[in-house]
Amino acid sequence: MRIKKPFKGRRSFGPLFSILAGLLLVAPLVLAGFAGYYLFLKDAKKPQVALSPEADAASLKRPFTVTAADEESGIRSVTVTVTQGQRRADVLRRSYDPPRPQVTERFTLEGSELRGGAFEMQVAAYDGSLANLGAGNTTRLTRRMLLDLVPPSVKPLTPAHYVRQGGVGLVIYEVNKDVTRSGVVVGDAFYPGYKQKGGQYACLFAFPQDVEAEAFKPRLFVEDAAGNEKTGFFVNMAIKRRFRDERVEVTDELLAARLPAFAGLFPEVRDPVERFKKLDTELRRQNDATLAGLAAKTAPVPLWDGAFLYMPRSVVRGSFGADRTYAYKGQDIARETHLGIDLASVPKAPVPAANNGKVVFAGPLGVYGNAVVVDHGMGVQSLYANLSSLAVAAGDEVKKGDPVGATGTSGLAPADQVHFAMYLAGRPVIPIEWWDGHWLEDNITAKFKRYAPPPAPEP
Ligand SMILES: [Zn+2]
Structure with a gap:
């Protein structure tokens, strides 16, 4: 058995004491060194600050958003001050304890008591570091703006x-x-x-x-x-x-003919009828969003000239606004509002551009199959879908009557046809008005002539 030796530390108390005393002398220097490092080196980065909108005009009610970020020590406070002559007001003052890596604040000029005219807005963000004698790194952003108190009429x-x-x-x-x-x-x-x-x-x-x-x-x-x-x-x-009710029979033959084109989509859904329903709802939603997005690609002036062209020698197989029910073996399986007109002629009949314009889309578009969208200006666009072939490409200019493609069965077409639709600002509208020369003259053309005549040419 081993016996522990008694502790002998007390005997070496003298040397230990001198070490401790030495440490006490050195410690403040070390601490000062650390503090110095912290103050001047550790977070030398200034906070990032952004102010939106990037406008040089403001109203009292317009909301501004300021975001500030500082990865290292976080944002400790954000202030927004406005000055106009002798007038000075804080419109935002926020502090955060503990500091946050990123902050977003909204403010308006209501309560600032500014008058209409020029003023200066200063945004300041302070980080949580001890830089600048403890005040933190600061980023200031100054913008000269105009306060406009006159509302438009x-x-x-x-x-x-x-x-x-x-x-x-x-x-x-x-x-x-x-x-x-x-x-x-x-x-x-x-x-x-x-x-x-x-x-x-x-x-x-x-x-x-x-x-x-x-x-x-x-x-x-x-x-x-x-x-x-x-x-x-x-x-x-x-x-x-009044809009119609329509019924479309979905047969096994139709499913067998249309579904293979969508083989890569929704692989988890195996049953053909369920696949049809899934495509008709979820894929259609995505495709409609694409069509709505094309509204941004419109010319600011009318490109059309006179009545829109109705596809010659065609019959209507599906009407606009119809409450359409899809039925399979006597059972209702899906329902949708049909927002175009289905026109059928002989298979692969040429489809003319309904009016002058510019092609903003040409290619496959899910349930719409091969599709073309022509922009006619001022938000007016025409869609030609279910085509068997395309005769144009995006960017092409077309004249009324130029072929854009041929009718077909692509997408979820019930039969060989063109699904023709008119859009205004990305939303479907009834096509018949645009085909009707009298309607167009009375409701559009005459109004332009009378109420928005072009300025008289300079003599
Ligand atoms: Zn249709």
Whole structure:
């Protein structure tokens, strides 16, 4: 058995003491060194600061967003100060304990008591480091801006607007100052207006087929560069339209013919009928989003000339706005609103461009098969779907009557056809109005001539 030796530390107390004393002398120097390192080196990076929108004009209500980030020591505080002559006000003052890696704050100039005119906005963000004698690294952002307190006003020039459900109306209006955005709001849809050569604005807007006449309350909307907004009503006569019910039989032959093209999609769904339903809902939703996105690729002026062309020698196999039920062996399997017109002729019949314009899409588009979209300007676009072949490519300019492709059975077409559809600002509208020369003259062309005439040429 081993016996522990008694502790002998006390005997060496003298040397230990001198080491401790030495440490006490050195420690402040070491600490100061660390502090110095911390103060000047550890977080020498300044916080990142961004202010949006990047506008040089502001209104009292326009919301601004400031974001500040600092990876190393975090954001300790953010302030926004405005100055105008002798006037100075804090419009935002926030501190964070503990500091946060990233902060986002919104503020407005309400309560700043600024007057209309020039002012300066200064954003400052401080990080959580001990730099600058403990104040932290600071980033300042200064912007000179104009406070615009004059709201835009909007006055409709066209006196009355008869709009039929699913169809389109044209309102021409003038505004008292430059606006950055204007148009017509219908529910959650926005139809942009376009400035005309004479200075007026023109906006084609729709009475959506799924909105009841009593609920159709379009409003004119304008917004200036400072973010001042104005909304106004204008006279509308909403006319109800009846839509059909349609039934499409989905047979085993149809499924066998159409489904192989979609073999790569939804592999987890094996049953043919379930696959059809899945494609008709989920894939269609994606394809509709693509079509809606094409609205951004529109010319600001009308490219069309006169009535749109109806495909010659064709019959209507499916109508716009129809409540369409798909049935399989007597059972209803899917339901959708049909938002185009199915036109059938002989198989692989040539399909003409309905009017002058520019091709903004040409290629495969899911349930729509091979598809072409032609832009006619001011948000008006035509879709030709289920084609067997394409005769144009994106970017091509087409004239009314030029072939864009040939009818076919691509996508989920029930038979050889072209699914023809008209879109306004990315939303389907009824095509018959655009085929009707009288409607077009009375509701669009005559209004342009009368209320938005081009300026007289200089002598
Ligand atoms: Zn169709």
